[in-house]
Amino acid sequence: xxxxxxxxxxxxxxxxFEPRWQAYWxxxxxxxxxxxxxxxxxxxxxxxxxxxxxxxxxxxPESYTAIDIVARSKRMRGFSVLNPIGWDSFGLxxxxxxxxxxxxxxxxxxxxxxxxxxxxxxxxxxxxxxxEISSCEVDYYKWTQWIFLKLHERGLAYLADVPVNWCPxxxxxxxxxxxxxxxxxxxxxxxxxxxxxxxxxxITAYGDRLVDDLEGLDWPEHVKEMQRQWxxxxxxxxxxxxxxxxxxxxxxxxxxxxxxxxxxxxxxxPEHVLIQKITSADRRADVxxxxxxxxxxxxxxxxxxxxxxxxGVFTGAYAINPVNGAKVPIWIADYVLATYGTxxxxxxxxxxxxxxxxxxxxxxxxLQVVSAPAGHDVQAEAWTGDGKSMNSGAYDGLDVATFKKQxxxxxxxxxxxxxxxxxKLRDWLFSRQRYWGEPFPIVHTDAGEVKTLPYxxxxxxxxxxxxFKPTAEGLPPLGxxxxxxxxxxxxxxxxxxxxxxxxxxxxSCWYYLRYMDARNTELPFDPANERYWGxxxxxxxxxxxxxxxxxxxxxxxxxxxxxxMVHTKEPFQKLFNQGMILSFSYKDANGKYLGPHEVExxxxxxxxxxxxxxxxxxxxxxxxxxxxxxxxxxxxxxYGADALRIYEMFMGPLEQVxxxxxxxxxxxxxxxxxxxxxxxxxxxxxxRPFGPSNRExxxxxxxxxKEATEGIDLLKFNTPIAKMMEWVNACHGELPAxxxxxxxxxxxxxxxxxxxxxxxxxxxxTTSISAEAWPTWNxxxxxxxxxxxxxxxxxxxxxxxxxxxxxxxxxILAAAKADATIARHLEGKEILKEIVVPGRxxxxxxx
RNA sequence: GCGGAAGUGGCGGAAUCGGUAGACGCGCUGGUCUCAGAAGCCAGAGCCGAGAGGUGUGGGGGUUCGAGUCCCCCCUUCCGCACCA
Numbered sequence: 001x002x003x004x005x006x007x008x009x010x011x012x013x014x015x016x017f018e019p020r021w022q023a024y025w026x027x028x029x030x031x032x033x034x035x036x037x038x039x040x041x042x043x044x045x046x047x048x049x050x051x052x053x054x055x056x057x058x059x060x061p062e063s064y065t066a067i068d069i070v071a072r073s074k075r076m077r078g079f080s081v082l083n084p085i086g087w088d089s090f091g092l093x094x095x096x097x098x099x100x101x102x103x104x105x106x107x108x109x110x111x112x113x114x115x116x117x118x119x120x121x122x123x124x125x126x127x128x129x130x131x132e133i134s135s136c137e138v139d140y141y142k143w144t145q146w147i148f149l150k151l152h153e154r155g156l157a158y159l160a161d162v163p164v165n166w167c168p169x170x171x172x173x174x175x176x177x178x179x180x181x182x183x184x185x186x187x188x189x190x191x192x193x194x195x196x197x198x199x200x201x202x203i204t205a206y207g208d209r210l211v212d213d214l215e216g217l218d219w220p221e222h223v224k225e226m227q228r229q230w231x232x233x234x235x236x237x238x239x240x241x242x243x244x245x246x247x248x249x250x251x252x253x254x255x256x257x258x259x260x261x262x263x264x265x266x267x268x269x270p271e272h273v274l275i276q277k278i279t280s281a282d283r284r285a286d287v288x289x290x291x292x293x294x295x296x297x298x299x300x301x302x303x304x305x306x307x308x309x310x311x312g313v314f315t316g317a318y319a320i321n322p323v324n325g326a327k328v329p330i331w332i333a334d335y336v337l338a339t340y341g342t343x344x345x346x347x348x349x350x351x352x353x354x355x356x357x358x359x360x361x362x363x364x365x366x367l368q369v370v371s372a373p374a375g376h377d378v379q380a381e382a383w384t385g386d387g388k389s390m391n392s393g394a395y396d397g398l399d400v401a402t403f404k405k406q407x408x409x410x411x412x413x414x415x416x417x418x419x420x421x422x423x424k425l426r427d428w429l430f431s432r433q434r435y436w437g438e439p440f441p442i443v444h445t446d447a448g449e450v451k452t453l454p455y456x457x458x459x460x461x462x463x464x465x466x467x468f469k470p471t472a473e474g475l476p477p478l479g480x481x482x483x484x485x486x487x488x489x490x491x492x493x494x495x496x497x498x499x500x501x502x503x504x505x506x507x508s509c510w511y512y513l514r515y516m517d518a519r520n521t522e523l524p525f526d527p528a529n530e531r532y533w534g535x536x537x538x539x540x541x542x543x544x545x546x547x548x549x550x551x552x553x554x555x556x557x558x559x560x561x562x563x564x565m566v567h568t569k570e571p572f573q574k575l576f577n578q579g580m581i582l583s584f585s586y587k588d589a590n591g592k593y594l595g596p597h598e599v600e601x602x603x604x605x606x607x608x609x610x611x612x613x614x615x616x617x618x619x620x621x622x623x624x625x626x627x628x629x630x631x632x633x634x635x636x637x638x639y640g641a642d643a644l645r646i647y648e649m650f651m652g653p654l655e656q657v658x659x660x661x662x663x664x665x666x667x668x669x670x671x672x673x674x675x676x677x678x679x680x681x682x683x684x685x686x687x688r689p690f691g692p693s694n695r696e697x698x699x700x701x702x703x704x705x706k707e708a709t710e711g712i713d714l715l716k717f718n719t720p721i722a723k724m725m726e727w728v729n730a731c732h733g734e735l736p737a738x739x740x741x742x743x744x745x746x747x748x749x750x751x752x753x754x755x756x757x758x759x760x761x762x763x764x765x766t767t768s769i770s771a772e773a774w775p776t777w778n779x780x781x782x783x784x785x786x787x788x789x790x791x792x793x794x795x796x797x798x799x800x801x802x803x804x805x806x807x808x809x810x811x812i813l814a815a816a817k818a819d820a821t822i823a824r825h826l827e828g829k830e831i832l833k834e835i836v837v838p839g840r841x842x843x844x845x846x847x
Numbered sequence: 848g849c850g851g852a853a854g855u856g857g858c859g860g861a862a863u864c865g866g867u868a869g870a871c872g873c874g875c876u877g878g879u880c881u882c883a884g885a886a887g888c889c890a891g892a893g894c895c896g897a898g899a900g901g902u903g904u905g906g907g908g909g910u911u912c913g914a915g916u917c918c919c920c921c922c923u924u925c926c927g928c929a930c931c932a
Contacts, residue, residue, distance in 0.1 A: 007886085222851050222927075229850085229928060236932080254932060267932090310930085340931045347932085354930055424931050543926080650872070652860055657925075661859065667872045670887095677887085719861070722871035729871090733888080790867035795913045797867060835912055840866050845912045 010685035012676035014640025018754040022124055030768055031071075031126040033082040035532045042079040043533050044071045045515075045572075047541025047549070048088035048135075048508045051112040053097060056119045057622060058630045058648070058660060063540040063578040065645045065751075066654050066717055068125045070538055072750035073712050075126075076774040082533050083126055084515035086133035087113050090141070091504035092170060092186075095436040095468050105436045105468070109136055119633060123641045124753050126770065131518040135507030140514065141438045142459030143524035144506050147556065149441055150563055152452050156202045157430070159450060163271075163339070164429060166194040171470060172433040173198060175503060176426055177230075177548045199431040199440065199500060203555045207231055207423040209569075210554060218574040220655075223546045230547045232424025237408045239346065239417040241266060241319040243278055244327055250274055250319070253341030253422055256351060257411065258403035261392040262369035263346040264359065265329045266319045267312065270294035271338035278330065280316025287313055287332060294334045310335055310358040321346075322416035323407070324393060333358060341422050349382065356382035367391060370400065428552065430503060435468045435477035437501030443488055445495040453490055460497070475499055508549055509556040512536050512571060530566050539572040540654075542580075550575070576715055579657040580621065581648075583628040587616045595627040596662070619659045630660050642752035643669040649717035649751060668721070672755055674728050675748070678735055679759050687762055693736035698781055700727040701740045705777040708747040717751070724748055738763075743775040790841035791816045793825040801842075809836045816842045 025031060035041075044067045049060065071083035089109045098105040113134060120127070133140050151157045164173040169189040178184060179191050203210075211231050214224045236255035243249060252266065268275060270291045279287045290313040312333030319330050328346075335354055336345050349359035349366040356378075359366055369391045372383035389398045395406065411417030431440070439460040441453040453460065463481035471479040478499040479486075486497055510524065516533040517525035541549075550572070557571040586594045586606055599606050599615060606615045622629045635644045646668040652658045681688050704723040711720040727744055735741055742763065749756035749769045760769040784805060789812055791799050799822050801815045813834055816822055826844060833845035 011886095225851070226927060232931060234931075252932080256932080335930050335932095337931065345932050352932065354932075357930090422931080546927085650859090656853090656860095658859070661873070663873050664859065671872080674887095718859095719871080722861075725871055788867080792867085792913070795911090800867065833912065835866095837866055837913095841913090843866085843912050 008682035010680055011682050012673040012680075012755075014642060014672075014754060015637075017758045018124065018641050019122075021754045021757045022121055024757075024768075025124075025126070025770075026121070026129070028768070029128075029130065030770055031075075031081075031083065031128050032130060033084070033128040033533075034080055035529060036080040037532075039078060039080040041082065041533055041537075042071075042074040043082045043512075043535070043537045044074070045084070045512055045536045045539050047539070047545060048086065048511050049116065050088045050091065050093070051109070051116040052093060053108075053112055055112075055115050056632050058581050058632050058635075059542075059578075061123055061632050061644060062581060062648045062654070063542075064120070064123070064125055065648050066576075066578065066715065067538065067540050068645075069649070069717055069750040070712060070715075072126050072753065072770060073708075073774060075770060076746070076750075076772055078773075082131075082515065083128060084131045084133075084518070085120065085125070085127040085129070086131075086511060086515070087116070087135065088504070088508050088511070089113060089134045089136035090437045090502075090507055092172070092434060092436070095434055098436070099468055104464075104466075106136065109134075109436075122633070122636055123645065126753070131515050133511065133514055133518050135511060136436070138459050138461050139521075141462075141507065143514065144438050144502065144510070145441045145458050145460060146455060146524055147510060147560070148438075148502070148506075149452055149455060149458075151201060151556075151559060154559065154562070156205065156559060158200055158202065159197055160200050160427075161195055161197050162200065162429065163193050164196045164198055165191045166196070167191045170434075173429060173431070175429045175505075175548075177551070198429055199442075199498075201428040201430045201555070203428045203551075204423055204425055206555050206558050207233060207425050208421070209558055210425075210551065213554075213558075213569050217570055217572070219572075220575065220577060223543070223550070223575060223577065226546045227551060230425060230551065233421060234423075235419075235421050237404075237411060237417050238342065238420045239322065239411060240415075241322065241346070243274075243330070244318040244320055246278055246317065248274060248277060250344045251342045251417075252344045252346045253420060254346055256348065256400075256404075257407045257417070258389060258392075258398075258400050259348040259351045259369050260321065260323045260346065260407060261389075261395070262348040262350050262367045263321055263326075263328055264349060264365045264367050265331055265347045267331045267333045267336045267345050267347055267358075268315075269336040269338035269343040270332055270334050272332070272343050275315065275332060278315055278317040283314060283316035287315055289313075290332060310354070310361055312358060312362065314362075322411070322414070329364070331358075331362070339426060340424065350378040351382055351384055353382045353384065428555075430506075431500035432503050433470065433476040433499075434501055435462075435465065437503065438462075438506055439478065439501055440498040442498035443490045443495035444498065445490075445493050447493075449493075449495075451490045451493070451495065457490070462501075476501075505549060505552045509553045510560070512539075512553075513560070513566065524565075527565055527567075534566055535568045535570060536572045538574050538576065540576045540578060543577040546577075577655060579653075579655050581630075581651070582619045582657060582659045583622045583626075583630055584659060584661075585618050585620045585626040585628040587618070589613055593625065593627045598627075622660075630662070635662075635665060639665050639669040640672075640754070642672055642755050646672070646721060646751050650721045652718055654715055654717060671721075671725055671728065672752060675744075676755065676759070678728065678731055678733065679741070680762065688735050690735050690738045690741065693740055695784075697727065697730045697736045698740065699784070700730040701736075701743055702777040702781040703727075705743060705747055705775050706782070709774070709777070712750070720747070721751065745769060746772050746775050787839055789816070789839075791819065791822050792841060792843040793822065793829075794846050795843060798822055798825045805839070809838075812836055812842060816844075 046063050046067050071081050075081045094105040094109045097108050135141060165179045167174050167184050167189055173196060174184055174191060182191055184191055211228055211233050214227060234255050236253060237257040238251050238253055240249050240251050312331045315330045315332060317330045318327040320327055347355040349355040350368040351370055366379055368378045369389060371387035371390055372378060376383055386400050389395050389403050395403055408419050439462055441458060441460050443451045443453060463485040465480045467480060468477045470476060476499045488497055513525050517529040520526055553571055557566060560566045561569055586599045588608060594608055598609060600609050606617050620626055632644055643665055647665045650668055679688060704727050707723040708720040711717060745756045745759055756769050786802050787805050788800050788802050790797060791801060799819055801819050803812050803815050829846040831844050832847055835843040
């Protein structure tokens with residue numbers, strides 16, 4: 001009832017102008033990206049959003065705001081900026097929702113996209129909406145299929161019978177990268193191993209380049225390291241071992257060929273093909289039992305037991321060591337992986353910890369062939385470091401590196417082995433037994449041939465089906481499509497379409513290229529456009545994609561590079577990971593979570609409203625079950641988009657994990673309201689008069705311009721806000737000179753574009769502030785005529801004196817000694833040394 | 848176990864070519880305005896101490912006139928990898 005009194009007619013109210021500016025930008029296509037050869041380009045990109053039913057969470061606007069600030073400031077600094085947005089819209093979650101809600105995934109996906117888009121528009125991001133794309137629409141996935149054909153043409157796509165990660169809950173296979181600890185990373189559902197015929201992409205052929213090209217990238221070191229570890233390049237040798245009494249041999253991979261003389265046994269993985277052939281009659285029962293057990297154990301079990309003890313069984317067969325003819329027993333053990341190297345190893349227990357553990361348990365001899373430091377007994381513990389070779393015949397006395405080279409050369413010359421580079425990285429399992437994904441441009445003929453469709457036959461549209469479950473015969477959901485889709489003709493032969501679909505990663509492997517030429521109907525994109533826009537200059541997204549998406553996209557990019565489609569070896573020049581935004585949660589003694597509106601603080605302790613038992617307060621990841629989710633749209637309704645954007649940046653460094661605090665949003669809202677009141681008379685709505693600037697205000701604006709300019713380049717978006725706040729504080733409620741006020745609006749506009757456009761308009765300008773030139777600062781304006789010099793006595797702070805900036809050493813010392821407090825501290829002491837740091841401090845070293 | 852990042856007021860965080868620790872914001876205290884409240888505005892504050900002063904950037908040592916910053920040891924937290932021969 002007192003609102004008319006308490007709220008002036010023209011008080012700061014973002015809801016009155018924010019939507020108006022959003023409409024203005026849309027109507028005028030203010031942020032259209034133009035291939036302008038007269039300007040340098042800048043390409044900003046956020047990781048492809050997956051539009052979920054839950055809508056935006058506060059993590060989305062964090063990276064989007066950071067990108068938007070860079071994009072807006074780069075435009076103001078004369079760059080032609082590409083800042084696009086689109087939707088990663090194929091994938092399992094939509095299909096599961098479809099089953100749950102009895103609706104078609106296309107309908108669900110489009111609804112979610114509409115919701116996301118509405119929310120993003122309400123936050124005022126400067127996207128070129130004319131380039132909006134959606135990976136589930138046929139005008140996009142036609143080109144995903146096109147790129148698949150390119151991969152196939154180059155021998156990089158093949159069908160293979162492979163052990164796959166089958167997730168029964170999802171009803172599909174998963175890529176290695178999607179499985180952690182035997183569980184699907186997205187849902188935590190268990191994964192088991194099966195043999196299946198699947199489409200694979202030969203990413204391993206690019207292993208070397210994927211490692212080597214990391215070198216020149218401006219990426220966080222730990223992300224590069226994660227990629228290196230995942231690719232896991234290791235250099236060594238393959239060695240062939242004949243089997244005593246059999247016309248057979250097997251090959252091992254080792255990184256330590258220099259320890260060949262110390263091999264006291266060999267191990268085959270339980271899946272190794274030779275096992276049946278070489279096992280002796282008296283060992284067969286044990287071997288069969290061991291192999292059967294190993295086969296039935298899940299990866300998770302295998303991993304768990306790895307932490308405890310080694311297991312294994314002797315085959316009864318012996319291998320012949322090619323370097324010295326020694327016969328060593330062949331064991332089977334599941335600590336040797338079928339999928340890495342050759343699935344077989346030579347074991348050198350003296351110099352490998354795993355072999356040592358195994359040898360100790362099963363009583364296999366341990367033979368030292370590399371000298372260890374005094375006091376190190378290889379019988380007790382393996383020595384894996386450097387040393388001189390011993391017990392190695394003619395090779396004794398060599399260091400590890402030299403011996404490796406010599407023995408590898410000897411192996412090659414004598415046909416017993418060869419130099420070899422191995423990767424942990426395996427080929428990418430590229431098919432999924434699901435509906436909501438890109439169909440393969442592949443046809444299987446009745447004669448059993450696998451044929452690719454010609455480019456002219458694209459797109460292969462996803463057929464409409466009603467049920468998204470496997471067929472009764474166990475075929476993937478696409479088996480439910482009509483005969484007219486299932487059966488087709490290629491090269492004059494009738495055949496059946498591939499029923500698998502591509503994984504969700506396919507669409508996100510090249511979307512950043514489509515943005516460069518989003519409406520091209522002839523090609524995925526025109527290479528001329530790529531030469532202008534590529535590569536992405538700044539890419540921001542979550543650390544969760546450090547391996548998966550970034551590895552796959554780099555792989556495809558390199559293939560397109562080899563096809564002459566793109567002109568850079570790498571797609572993303574600079575990468576940055578935003579830190580997750582956490583939130584406070586409140587839990588009562590019964591373990592029940594309470595929402596922020598159900599709790600109150602009394603003193604330092606939180607209680608349920610009206611309750612008297614203290615609650616447990618924690619900072620946790622936002623989740624519905626913890627009742628600590630912050631909906632960015634709620635924040636917009638209460639404080640406006642500008643306040644949300646500024647708070648997301650003001651919370652702390654972008655890369656840091658940090659907790660959401662609604663009181664902090666109120667703080668930045670108050671800042672914006674102060675800016676508003678500085679410019680606008682709240683009662684009349686009129687622009688308030690400019691006045692004279694003083695030294696303090698002028699210094700503050702230059703400091704703010706400097707901090708904003710440098711902060712944006714360093715992706716430090718929090719401290720510039722502090723400097724702008726200092727300028728407002730320095731104004732003490734009175735507008736200073738017009739130019740300084742305009743500079744403030746210019747530098748604030750990337751963070752808070754709506755209020756800055758509004759005030760810019762009210763200053764009488766008729767064009768958008770987003771097209772203004774970025775201001776510059778003057779270092780000289782930052783320097784004061786007088787300086788405060790800190791004074792220490794014996795290294796302890798005792799006071800400060802104010803002197804002219806030009807004051808010389810003696811003047812400063814005299815001023816310091818004249819200060820009453822300093823004089824008191826110097827009294828009765830002998831000054832041993834006088835240290836003067838110009839412009840900073842004086843230190844009297846005393847006795 | 849291996850690798851990486853980080854520990855600063857009641858809270859989020861500033862400041863690292865070594866040079867006045869705690870900018871800015873939140874919260875708090877006091878004042879102003881008001882019949883009253885809210886908002887706004889002004890002022891205060893690391894901690895201990897009445898004060899002089901002491902003390903203080905996870906802990907312990909060291910280098911230095913001077914250390915949040917450099918060196919050594921330790922503790923804690925978070926993240927990644929985890930039989931890859």
